Amino acid sequence: MAHSRKYLDPVFLSKLGNMDLVARCAVEGFFAGLHPSPFHGFSVEYSDHREYHAGDELKFVDWKVFGRSDKLYIKQFQQETNTTAYILLDSSKSMSFASDGKVSKMDYGSYLAAALSYLMLSQSDSTALILFAEKVTKHIPPRSKRTHLNIILTALQYNRPAGQTNLAGVLHTIAETTKRRGIVILISDLLDDEADIFQGLAHLKFLKHDVIVFHTMDHQELNLDYEGLIQFEDLETKVKMRAFPQSLREGYRQRVAEFLDDIEKTTGNSGIDYCLLDTSEPLDRALVAYLSKRKRMM
Amino acid sequence: MSFTEWIFLLGGLAVVGPLIAHLLAKPRYRRLPFTMLRFLHSGQIESHSRRKLRDLLILLLRCAIIVLIAMLFARPLLHIRLKPSESRSVYYLGLDNSTSMAYSERSGSYFDKLKDSAVDYIRSAENNALFNIYAFASENWMQGLSKEQALAEVKGLETEPGNANVGDFLSGLNRISQAEHKNDEVSVLVLSDFTPNTFRQFVNVAEPAAVDKIDYEPIVSSQPVSNAAIADAHVVGVVEGKLTINAAVVNYGQVEQNRRLMARTEASQSDPIDVSLSGNQRKNYLLKIDIGAIGRQPSILPVELNLSDGDGLSADDTFYLAVFIPGHEDVNILITGDSEHRLFLLKTALDTLSRTNSYDTLRIKQVLVDDLSPSDLDWANVVVSSTITDHLGNMASEIESFIKAGGRFVCFVTEAIAPEAAKQLLQRDVLAALPGRCIRERTYIQSKPYNSKISGVDHIAERSLSNYRIDKILIKGCFECQQHPDARLIWEFQDGPGFIYLKHLDSGTSILVNTSVDDSLGSLTKSSASVALCRYLLGENHQIDEYCFTCDERISLPISDWSRADTGQKEFWVETCDGRNRRASVAESFLLVPEPAGIGWVKTIGKPTLYAGVNLPQGETDMTKPSASELAGIMDRVFKTGSERIVSEAEVLHDKKRRPLWKMFAWMIILLLLAEPSVANRLKR
Numbered sequence: 004m005a006h007s008r009k010y011l012d013p014v015f016l017s018k019l020g021n022m023d024l025v026a027r028c029a030v031e032g033f034f035a036g037l038h039p040s041p042f043h044g045f046s047v048e049y050s051d052h053r054e055y056h057a058g059d060e061l062k063f064v065d066w067k068v069f070g071r072s073d074k075l076y077i078k079q080f081q082q083e084t085n086t087t088a089y090i091l092l093d094s095s096k097s098m099s100f101a102s103d104g105k106v107s108k109m110d111y112g113s114y115l116a117a118a119l120s121y122l123m124l125s126q127s128d129s130t131a132l133i134l135f136a137e138k139v140t141k142h143i144p145p146r147s148k149r150t151h152l153n154i155i156l157t158a159l160q161y162n163r164p165a166g167q168t169n170l171a172g173v174l175h176t177i178a179e180t181t182k183r184r185g186i187v188i189l190i191s192d193l194l195d196d197e198a199d200i201f202q203g204l205a206h207l208k209f210l211k212h213d214v215i216v217f218h219t220m221d222h223q224e225l226n227l228d229y230e231g232l233i234q235f236e237d238l239e240t241k242v243k244m245r246a247f248p249q250s251l252r253e254g255y256r257q258r259v260a261e262f263l264d265d266i267e268k269t270t271g272n273s274g275i276d277y278c279l280l281d282t283s284e285p286l287d288r289a290l291v292a293y294l295s296k297r298k299r300m301m
Numbered sequence: 302m303s304f305t306e307w308i309f310l311l312g313g314l315a316v317v318g319p320l321i322a323h324l325l326a327k328p329r330y331r332r333l334p335f336t337m338l339r340f341l342h343s344g345q346i347e348s349h350s351r352r353k354l355r356d357l358l359i360l361l362l363r364c365a366i367i368v369l370i371a372m373l374f375a376r377p378l379l380h381i382r383l384k385p386s387e388s389r390s391v392y393y394l395g396l397d398n399s400t401s402m403a404y405s406e407r408s409g410s411y412f413d414k415l416k417d418s419a420v421d422y423i424r425s426a427e428n429n430a431l432f433n434i435y436a437f438a439s440e441n442w443m444q445g446l447s448k449e450q451a452l453a454e455v456k457g458l459e460t461e462p463g464n465a466n467v468g469d470f471l472s473g474l475n476r477i478s479q480a481e482h483k484n485d486e487v488s489v490l491v492l493s494d495f496t497p498n499t500f501r502q503f504v505n506v507a508e509p510a511a512v513d514k515i516d517y518e519p520i521v522s523s524q525p526v527s528n529a530a531i532a533d534a535h536v537v538g539v540v541e542g543k544l545t546i547n548a549a550v551v552n553y554g555q556v557e558q559n560r561r562l563m564a565r566t567e568a569s570q571s572d573p574i575d576v577s578l579s580g581n582q583r584k585n586y587l588l589k590i591d592i593g594a595i596g597r598q599p600s601i602l603p604v605e606l607n608l609s610d611g612d613g614l615s616a617d618d619t620f621y622l623a624v625f626i627p628g629h630e631d632v633n634i635l636i637t638g639d640s641e642h643r644l645f646l647l648k649t650a651l652d653t654l655s656r657t658n659s660y661d662t663l664r665i666k667q668v669l670v671d672d673l674s675p676s677d678l679d680w681a682n683v684v685v686s687s688t689i690t691d692h693l694g695n696m697a698s699e700i701e702s703f704i705k706a707g708g709r710f711v712c713f714v715t716e717a718i719a720p721e722a723a724k725q726l727l728q729r730d731v732l733a734a735l736p737g738r739c740i741r742e743r744t745y746i747q748s749k750p751y752n753s754k755i756s757g758v759d760h761i762a763e764r765s766l767s768n769y770r771i772d773k774i775l776i777k778g779c780f781e782c783q784q785h786p787d788a789r790l791i792w793e794f795q796d797g798p799g800f801i802y803l804k805h806l807d808s809g810t811s812i813l814v815n816t817s818v819d820d821s822l823g824s825l826t827k828s829s830a831s832v833a834l835c836r837y838l839l840g841e842n843h844q845i846d847e848y849c850f851t852c853d854e855r856i857s858l859p860i861s862d863w864s865r866a867d868t869g870q871k872e873f874w875v876e877t878c879d880g881r882n883r884r885a886s887v888a889e890s891f892l893l894v895p896e897p898a899g900i901g902w903v904k905t906i907g908k909p910t911l912y913a914g915v916n917l918p919q920g921e922t923d924m925t926k927p928s929a930s931e932l933a934g935i936m937d938r939v940f941k942t943g944s945e946r947i948v949s950e951a952e953v954l955h956d957k958k959r960r961p962l963w964k965m966f967a968w969m970i971i972l973l974l975l976a977e978p979s980v981a982n983r984l985k986r
Binding site: 097100192194221224227229231232233234235236237238239240242244245246247251255258259262 | 329330331332333334335336337338340352
């Protein structure tokens with residue numbers, strides 16, 4: 004791993020503890036791998052000149068033109084950062100799953116949310132954070148101030164997984180309550196009824212939101228690499244099930260693959276960006292996915 | 302299917318163990334919180350049922366292994382019924398023609414009854430039946446007989462002296478039936494009087510015979526048995542020309558016996574003695590018979606003991622006893638040595654020996670070795686020298702002549718030996734070994750001679766020396782001896798060197814005793830074994846002896862010096878009890894007669910005349926009737942029929958009718974043991 008990529012490793016990030024540091028490390032580590040200055044060219048771009056009117060801010064007066072022509076002209080810039088991002092982080096109990104005691108899906112999602120928030124606020128995008136399980140448990144409204152980051156990070160830091168997933172209901176709720184269209188970033192394991200989830204996502208899409216789904220999955224959830232007789236206990240429903248995983252592995256993988264294919268196809272058809280994230284992998288895939296989405300939006 | 306050792310089937314109860322373990326066992330598993338249970342569910346149902354199936358299969362496998370092991374130990378046999386057309390009837394007849402079967406009463410003899418029963422049995426058989434007949438006393442099989450041949454053989458059968466041989470009958474029955482009649486219906490008939498001797502043989506049968514049918518009939522009288530017999534006789538001794546014999550007379554029946562007993566030789570007979578015996582009583586009687594004065598030549602006297610007629614069996618009323626009467630001989634022993642005190646103990650031992658000898662007269666004379674003259678040698682039969690001096694070397698030729706003339710030269714050695722004289726004596730073939738370097742080490746003599754079959758020494762004294770613990774006498778040293786090529790080492794020290802060397806020279810004998818350096822001769826002559834040692838060295842003792850054998854023994858008669866010296870024969874013609882002439886060979890010092898062929902006398906034809914008395918084995922004519930229940934029990938054990946019969950290993954391997962299943966069971970156990978872990982692992986997936 005390159006030196007900068009170390010800061011994208013979820014295990015490394017989990018050791019940092021401070022969410023602000025986590026976000027900074029993740030984003031700066033990510034951009035350090037891309038190009039030296041990530042903050043140029045995005046927020047303001049020269050577009051045209053117009054005549055000065057009373058009430059315009061003086062800082063936008065082009066003094067060089069005034070010196071040449073004795074007329075006050077205002078520099079006009081193309082506004083790029085007036086997007087609102089809604090980060091929806093699933094905080095249900097199933098997100099607490101972490102195989103082999105490593106990084107849980109919840110932690111991974113939190114790091115991702117923190118990194119995205121940092122990135123967005125750095126670009127002056129309004130960023131909102133919505134934590135939910137059966138219903139919305141925390142709603143931080145969108146703001147573009149840099150200080151807003153602290154509020155988001157604090158919420159992430161003290162967020163604890165609890166309750167069952169009701170993703171569809173939450174999506175409908177958010178769709179109904181958000182007035183301004185923007186980017187909806189859903190970070191979840193999507194362990195709910197697939198049809199309901201798609202309806203919720205379709206609802207958001209219908210309201211002209213750009214939707215990115217970060218599907219966080221644990222490595223063991225994807226592969227079921229356990230051995231021996233195991234009694235599985237569902238984290239949300241507490242249902243118990245005893246089985247030899249080695250005898251189930253093949254069928255399990257097949258069913259999970261079908262499930263993921265289904266989600267990918269459905270989201271693809273709906274114009275929703277879908278990104279499957281393995282919690283054992285670094286965060287950069289998620290950040291790339293977001294930035295490419297953001298670029299398309301411009 | 303049946304089981305030979307059904308008791309091992311109880312071992313199958315051990316299946317309770319795995320059953321309980323199965324019922325009590327809880328599966329060991331790991332708890333794991335998980336999220337995607339809905340993707341596990343359909344597979345889980347399959348896995349759960351598989352697990353149950355696996356547990357059940359493994360339980361069944363383990364139970365099967367235990368049950369199969371128990372069945373294996375129980376030695377299962379598969380009974381295969383053969384088609385009637387494939388088998389035929391084979392009859393084995395065991396007929397007792399031993400001496401006791403000659404017992405007769407008013408209604409006829411036992412043997413006549415036996416033949417009648419056998420004939421009836423044969424006649425009742427199918428026409429195509431096959432017969433194998435074994436006569437217990439004759440010890441011969443008549444095999445593969447048709448019905449007519451079997452009848453003829455039975456009618457021609459006679460009693461023979463001797464015991465019934467049951468063991469050969471059973472082993473032959475097993476052998477023949479397995480080799481030739483594996484698929485046939487085997488029936489056995491045993492006809493005998495089941496005297497105690499015969500009955501004991503049935504009791505001692507180790508390996509039972511497997512047959513399809515067994516019949517037996519004790520041929521016994523319904524009346525009390527009247528039979529007395531001379532069971533045994535021994536010589537007590539000869540006193541004043543009269544030979545005294547102790548005879549044991551037994552009433553083997555239940556009827557009181559009043560008979561007369563007497564002994565007879567060719568020349569004379571004893572006074573008859575009245576014998577009175579109640580039922581099953583045994584008494585000993587002393588018979589005295591005049592044999593006249595004992596001459597110089599030994600001889601064997603045949604003595605016949607007779608019991609007057611009066612019972613149902615005459616064959617056991619005569620007893621044949623051959624008595625060896627040693628000849629009278631004067632033996633002159635010359636003791637010589639370098640000092641008198643050295644010879645004192647040796648002379649004392651010889652004096653003692655002379656007093657105990659019944660037949661030979663020992664005369665002892667003592668001279669110093671330097672005073673030894675040829676005339677002394679002329680007088681002596683035996684010369685005993687305590688050492689080898691130059692004077693003895695000078696007289697080597699005279700001593701050689703003395704030995705060649707039949708004399709016996711016994712030489713001890715001490716440190717004072719003259720080497721040159723010893724060499725001279727060796728060159729003259731007088732010494733059996735040449736003493737060399739002196740070994741000053743304490744040693745002991747072996748308890749038994751190195752060569753015990755050699756002639757020229759007294760073998761009774763040899764046993765006495767062992768009894769006197771000659772091996773405990775400490776010898777303070779000895780000499781390294783170079784053995785003469787013609788000499789033989791007959792006794793050794795415990796650490797290797799020779800103790801006594803013996804050499805024959807013509808008809809005489811030379812003996813070298815490798816005694817010691819210091820006072821080992823004294824140690825020997827002071828010990829309790831001294832007299833026996835003297836007897837051993839002086840050669841065979843002449844004692845009264847008896848040659849009495851039973852008809853099932855091989856006869857071996859000792860050929861002593863007196864008989865062989867006359868003839869030098871290696872082979873004799875003998876007349877056996879049946880009056881036929883047979884060759885008998887001489888091995889070592891014994892005449893071996895191949896078989897006595899009955900009871901009576903076995904005697905050599907020509908000179909020397911040797912006799913051996915051949916009699917019935919003791920108890921052969923004991924007519925005690927067997928108990929019916931005991932007999933039934935023994936016959937059930939000896940002949941196994943049906944599914945209960947015990948089949949020996951050898952029989953199992955060859956008997957197609959009762960196929961052994963143990964190999965199949967063993968393979969099944971091995972396969973199950975191999976399959977168990979793979980089944981368990983396979984179903985875990």
